[in-house]
Amino acid sequence: MNLNELFTEDRAVSPVIGVILMVAITVILAAVIGTFVLGLGDDLQNTQPTASFDFEFNSTNGTTISHAGGDTIADGAIVTINATGDGLAGDTTWGTPISAGDSEHVRKSDGDGNWSGETVSVNWESADGSSSAQLGAQDAPTIDG
Numbered sequence: 001m002n003l004n005e006l007f008t009e010d011r012a013v014s015p016v017i018g019v020i021l022m023v024a025i026t027v028i029l030a031a032v033i034g035t036f037v038l039g040l041g042d043d044l045q046n047t048q049p050t051a052s053f054d055f056e057f058n059s060t061n062g063t064t065i066s067h068a069g070g071d072t073i074a075d076g077a078i079v080t081i082n083a084t085g086d087g088l089a090g091d092t093t094w095g096t097p098i099s100a101g102d103s104e105h106v107r108k109s110d111g112d113g114n115w116s117g118e119t120v121s122v123n124w125e126s127a128d129g130s131s132s133a134q135l136g137a138q139d140a141p142t143i144d145g
Contacts (some may be wrong), residue, residue: 047131048124048126048131048132048133048135049070049071049072049073049074049077049124049135050070050071051067051068051069051070051071051073051098051135051136052067052068052069052070052136053065053066053067053068053122053135053136053138054066054068055120055136055138055140057115057120057138057140057141058113059113059114059115060113062105062106062107062108062113063105063106063107063115063120063140064103064104064105065081065094065103065104065105065106065120065122065136066101066102066103067098067099067100067101067102067103068100069100070100072097072098072099072100073096073097073098073099073124073135074096074097074127075096075097076096076127077096077124077125077126077127078093078096078124078125078127079093079094079096079098079122079123079124079125079135080092080093080094080122080123080125081093081094081104081106081120081121081122081123082120082121082123083106083108083118083119083120083121084117084118084119085117085118086108086109086110086112086118087108087109088106088107088108088109089106089107089108089109089111090106090107092106094122106120115140115141116140116141116142117140118139118140119137119138119139119140120137120138120140121134121136121137121138122134122135122136122137123135
């Protein structure tokens with residue numbers, strides 16, 4: 001055996017690299033499959049949308065809430081509009097999907113138009129009901145009706 005051939009022989013490098021790559025791929029696949037099998041994948045899909053809302057209070061016409069930007073709220077999610085104090089008149093569910101530029105109009109249940117001291121909020125619930133969050137809220141300014 002020639003000593004020069006011993007140090008320049010590199011035929012065994014390819015099989016070693018191949019084995020390392022196969023082990024790495026196996027570990028990655030096991031991690032991905034394990035995430036979904038253990039139910040962690042469902043939590044990743046039900047993350048709340050990130051959206052901003054503008055609230056325009058008016059003593060005679062009620063309140064207009066507009067989706068000002070951020071994520072589109074997916075079809076199937078339940079979005080409700082709530083108010084402290086006297087509450088709101090009529091349907092307070094905002095139909096989905098909701099994207100930037102969409103708006104919803106609500107009125108107070110007592111009809112006096114004075115929103116002073118009340119907070120109006122936009123609340124989201126996932127389609128399967130497993131998670132919910134408040135997406136936006138605004139304290140009303142003093143408006144005399």
